[in-house]
Amino acid sequence: MAEQGENGEYPAHWEADVVLRDGxxxxxxxxxxxxxxxxxxxxxxQSEKSIYLRFxxxxxxxxxxxxxxxxxxxxxxxxxxxxxxxxxxxxxGRYDRLDDPAEAEVAFNIADNAQGKGVGSILxxxxxxxARENGIERFSAEVLPENRxxxxxxxxxxxxxxxxxxxxxxxxxxxxxxxxxxxAVMEAREHRAEARSLAGLLAPxxxxxxxxxREWGSPGHTLLTNLIEGGFDGPVYGIxxxxxxxxxxxxxxxxxxxxxxxxxxxxxxxxxxxxxxxxDCAAQGVRGVVVIxxxxxxxxxxxxAQQRExxxxxxxxxxxxxxxxSLGLINTASGVRLNASxxxxxxxxxxxxxxxxxxxxxxILFTAASRRGVGxxxxxxxxxxxxxxxxxxxxxxxxxxSTSAVGLYLESFGNPRKFSRIARRLSRSxxxxxxxxxxxxxxxxxxxxxxxxxxxxxxxxxxxxQSGVIRVQTSEQLMDIAxxxxxxxxxxxxxxxxxxxxxxxxxxxxxxxxxxxxxxTHTNGSLELDDGQSRALPRLNRALAEALEPADxxxxxxxxxxxxxxxxxxxxxxxYDAGRAAGKPVVVAFAGQLDPAFxxxxxxxxxEGPAVASSQDADVAALQPAIPYFASxxxxxxxxxxxxxxxxxxxxDFGEPVEVPDADVDRAESLLxxxxxxxxxxxxxxLDRGQVAELLGCYGIxxxxxxxxxxxxxxxxxxxxxxxxVALKTTDEHLRHRLDLGxxxxxxxxxxxxxxxxxxxxxxxxxxxxxxxELQAMAESGQGCVVRALEDPLLGPLVSYGLAGxxxxxxxxxxxxxxxxxxxxLAEFVRRPRAAxxxxxxxxxxxxxxxxxxxxxxxxxxxxxxxxxxALLELNPLLVSARGVTVLSADVRIxxxxxxxxxxxxxxxxx
Numbered sequence: 001m002a003e004q005g006e007n008g009e010y011p012a013h014w015e016a017d018v019v020l021r022d023g024x025x026x027x028x029x030x031x032x033x034x035x036x037x038x039x040x041x042x043x044x045x046q047s048e049k050s051i052y053l054r055f056x057x058x059x060x061x062x063x064x065x066x067x068x069x070x071x072x073x074x075x076x077x078x079x080x081x082x083x084x085x086x087x088x089x090x091x092x093g094r095y096d097r098l099d100d101p102a103e104a105e106v107a108f109n110i111a112d113n114a115q116g117k118g119v120g121s122i123l124x125x126x127x128x129x130x131a132r133e134n135g136i137e138r139f140s141a142e143v144l145p146e147n148r149x150x151x152x153x154x155x156x157x158x159x160x161x162x163x164x165x166x167x168x169x170x171x172x173x174x175x176x177x178x179x180x181x182x183x184a185v186m187e188a189r190e191h192r193a194e195a196r197s198l199a200g201l202l203a204p205x206x207x208x209x210x211x212x213x214r215e216w217g218s219p220g221h222t223l224l225t226n227l228i229e230g231g232f233d234g235p236v237y238g239i240x241x242x243x244x245x246x247x248x249x250x251x252x253x254x255x256x257x258x259x260x261x262x263x264x265x266x267x268x269x270x271x272x273x274x275x276x277x278x279x280d281c282a283a284q285g286v287r288g289v290v291v292i293x294x295x296x297x298x299x300x301x302x303x304x305a306q307q308r309e310x311x312x313x314x315x316x317x318x319x320x321x322x323x324x325x326s327l328g329l330i331n332t333a334s335g336v337r338l339n340a341s342x343x344x345x346x347x348x349x350x351x352x353x354x355x356x357x358x359x360x361x362x363x364i365l366f367t368a369a370s371r372r373g374v375g376x377x378x379x380x381x382x383x384x385x386x387x388x389x390x391x392x393x394x395x396x397x398x399x400x401x402s403t404s405a406v407g408l409y410l411e412s413f414g415n416p417r418k419f420s421r422i423a424r425r426l427s428r429s430x431x432x433x434x435x436x437x438x439x440x441x442x443x444x445x446x447x448x449x450x451x452x453x454x455x456x457x458x459x460x461x462x463x464x465x466q467s468g469v470i471r472v473q474t475s476e477q478l479m480d481i482a483x484x485x486x487x488x489x490x491x492x493x494x495x496x497x498x499x500x501x502x503x504x505x506x507x508x509x510x511x512x513x514x515x516x517x518x519x520x521t522h523t524n525g526s527l528e529l530d531d532g533q534s535r536a537l538p539r540l541n542r543a544l545a546e547a548l549e550p551a552d553x554x555x556x557x558x559x560x561x562x563x564x565x566x567x568x569x570x571x572x573x574x575x576y577d578a579g580r581a582a583g584k585p586v587v588v589a590f591a592g593q594l595d596p597a598f599x600x601x602x603x604x605x606x607x608e609g610p611a612v613a614s615s616q617d618a619d620v621a622a623l624q625p626a627i628p629y630f631a632s633x634x635x636x637x638x639x640x641x642x643x644x645x646x647x648x649x650x651x652x653d654f655g656e657p658v659e660v661p662d663a664d665v666d667r668a669e670s671l672l673x674x675x676x677x678x679x680x681x682x683x684x685x686x687l688d689r690g691q692v693a694e695l696l697g698c699y700g701i702x703x704x705x706x707x708x709x710x711x712x713x714x715x716x717x718x719x720x721x722x723x724x725x726v727a728l729k730t731t732d733e734h735l736r737h738r739l740d741l742g743x744x745x746x747x748x749x750x751x752x753x754x755x756x757x758x759x760x761x762x763x764x765x766x767x768x769x770x771x772x773x774e775l776q777a778m779a780e781s782g783q784g785c786v787v788r789a790l791e792d793p794l795l796g797p798l799v800s801y802g803l804a805g806x807x808x809x810x811x812x813x814x815x816x817x818x819x820x821x822x823x824x825x826l827a828e829f830v831r832r833p834r835a836a837x838x839x840x841x842x843x844x845x846x847x848x849x850x851x852x853x854x855x856x857x858x859x860x861x862x863x864x865x866x867x868x869x870x871a872l873l874e875l876n877p878l879l880v881s882a883r884g885v886t887v888l889s890a891d892v893r894i895x896x897x898x899x900x901x902x903x904x905x906x907x908x909x910x911x
Contacts, residue, residue: 093123158182212238230339291323327381350375494644516641655824782881
């Protein structure tokens with residue numbers, strides 16, 4: 001919809017798909033004059049009580065004058081949003097600016113059948129975001145005392161709401177700038193809604209297979225067979241217009257012919273039929289659809305447009321969509337037993353949640369888990385992730401008692417900022433293993449319609465590290481770690497006991513463990529196991545018990561050369577028993593064997609495996625693999641080392657948010673609004689020196705004055721004003737930091753020396769063409785640093801820093817971070833570059849003022865986080881001395897702010 005308001009263009013960027021409290025979806029958009037008839041329908045369908053609470057009186061219908069006023073807005077002083085599902089308006093929220101231009105009055109009207117679903121709180125969030133964009137600072141409202149639902153919406157929004165009782169109504173007033181509390185409220189509501197949304201897909205009451213087939217091996221046949229043979233606990237319906245009977249069941253021509261409600265529809269029909277099938281599902285009130293159909297990989301707008309249309313139809317009718325090109329969904333819980341997938345059979349029940357995008361990677365993860373005997377709780381394959389994504393899966397797994405660890409294979413990001421904050425929260429309670437290629441985010445797989453990053457290559461990995469996930473590169477590495485964390489307790493640290501049946505092997509293994517961040521504290525290479533199973537197994541148990549007993553041992557690494565007469569499964573079981581008795585993880589590597597089989601799906605005694613919640617079925621806990629084991633010691637040490645690093649991250653002090661209390665945010669917003677008026681859509685505006693100094697000054701950052709000149713007399717006058725000694729520099733961007741090329745001269749103490757240096761510099765730089773010169777006061781000597789902040793299309797605000805010179809220019813020694821930052825983030829950020837040791841005293845150099853550097857970096861990060869209009873900000877160089885920080889040069893460029901993928905309003909990723 002693109003109706004123009006009374007004044008100005010229709011603000012299409014305010015449109016959003018949203019997830020309601022019950023997990024269903026709806027579309028939110030600005031109101032339009034064409035909504036008059038539907039607004040009247042909403043009004044007349046309301047109860048008398050609802051109408052009275054909204055208008056303080058009862059009116060059976062709205063007048064034509066009222067309808068015109070309510071639906072014709074200017075999108076600035078008068079703004080209204082409607083929440084729509086299936087073409088019907090289920091909620092309206094509006095504001096009207098008052099005589100005080102910084103304040104607006106808000107009002108809401110929620111359909112009776114949509115109350116209690118969070119529609120009002122979502123409308124309030126979006127109204128507040130639009131109002132801030134239009135320069136409004138406060139909302140006010142008048143609510144009848146008996147309208148408890150609306151009073152609760154305001155009270156629980158996270159704002160500081162002032163209330164007073166005036167002439168029979170409750171008058172409310174509150175500032176609408178986001179606060180830590182309002183953001184926390186929004187994120188908590190978003191979490192509950194999205195978790196519930198995926199929970200409905202993974203535990204449906206009934207399932208229909210659309211495209212069900214009697215042809216063995218076809219997707220439709222496999223889906224129906226898997227659902228039935230997997231033991232799904234609810235009704236299963238086969239939908240095929242050309243078959244009367246499938247798999248011994250009556251087949252239905254259309255989903256509308258099914259005699260009962262359908263929660264989940266799994267679709268395997270040709271692409272040409274998809275839109276009609278999804279529309280039929282929407283008309284029948286299906287809760288969610290899984291699209292197995294592929295063929296969206298071809299480049300071109302037709303494929304992408306069809307995919308967008310499928311998602312639009314689904315979301316606007318309350319449905320979630322998994323896919324297209326999905327492997328399907330699996331839930332092994334005994335009360336569900338859902339195998340709505342084309343995977344080869346029902347996997348073993350366990351506590352590992354698995355997420356993949358393409359069906360191919362889903363099959364690889366599925367088979368890897370099955371081959372290693374790793375039990376799973378759920379499998380979610382998002383395919384082209386047009387709607388349901390890894391973010392949704394993590395929201396669900398955070399609360400899912402049957403999931404103790406999470407593994408994700410990612411091929412693209414839709415909303416990495418949101419991924420980062422969800423993963424950071426989830427990782428504090430459950431290990432999150434992420435496999436991705438180094439170029440994920442730089443280029444897109446076929447069929448994935450999301451943004452790409454323009455950030456430096458290592459920025460995405462830094463975002464993952466900051467989030468606390470265990471980052472690996474392959475599905476095999478993912479499963480190496482998953483089979484440990486899904487079957488045994490986490491180690492308390494990285495101190496490891498190494499036990500082997502070879503003296504020469506144990507030292508090599510200890511060295512390998514050290515290379516992977518582990519600390520070998522006890523070693524034993526004298527284990528003798530070749531005198532028969534009856535003697536060897538008790539000896540193995542005693543050796544491991546002795547090795548694991550000390551308090552300075554967190555885990556055991558058992559490495560065994562081939563043992564005559566004892567199967568690897570038996571040895572692994574003995575090691576598991578020893579680890580279980582000690583309450584510590586034990587990992588086994590069978591060295592010298594070509595390919596030891598992974599553990600069979602043997603049933604352990606009840607209570608074995610990782611701790612699970614009391615509500616979890618006992619068979620889930622009992623079906624864990626006996627113990628993870630590997631074909632090489634290095635593979636085992638690498639997996640255990642990554643887990644120890646994760647535990648260290650999880651146990652650390654996460655710090656507190658670092659505010660910038662003296663920042664003048666309003667002044668900065670005013671300045672940026674003025675600059676934006678001079679920016680074309682695809683261009684950047686480079687601020688001049690005065691504008692840069694004014695903007696940075698809003699955040700307490702000062703730039704050392706510099707004075708450009710043309711003549712020697714002008715230079716002498718400037719030096720007299722600045723004060724000697726001075727530095728002489730070229731203004732050329734490529735030469736101004738190059739002492740070796742003659743672009744900088746330092747410590748000029750008098751006018752005669754200044755004039756001579758100017759003449760000499762101009763003669764040296766003549767081969768480079770005409771270059772300008774400038775003077776600057778000498779700063780206290782120290783370590784030069786470079787700070788860059790940019791607005792990335794994918795990651796949003798990104799701040800990078802490194803030590804100036806060869807470290808960043810030749811060795812690419814940068815640290816990257818995504819704001820906002822905690823005190824711990826900030827301390828780690830400063831210390832992240834390999835050259836950062838120079839800041840703390842190096843080869844006789846004094847330590848610099850690291851606290852001052854942290855303060856400036858946080859101010860830059862805060863500025864960038866709060867102002868997406870700042871497309872690029874660079875401090876080069878920033879000089880850190882023993883007594884503070886001096887910014888010698890700053891460059892700021894302004895651009896039209898890209899719509900951030902994670903903002904102060906709840907909205908689903910664009911399709």
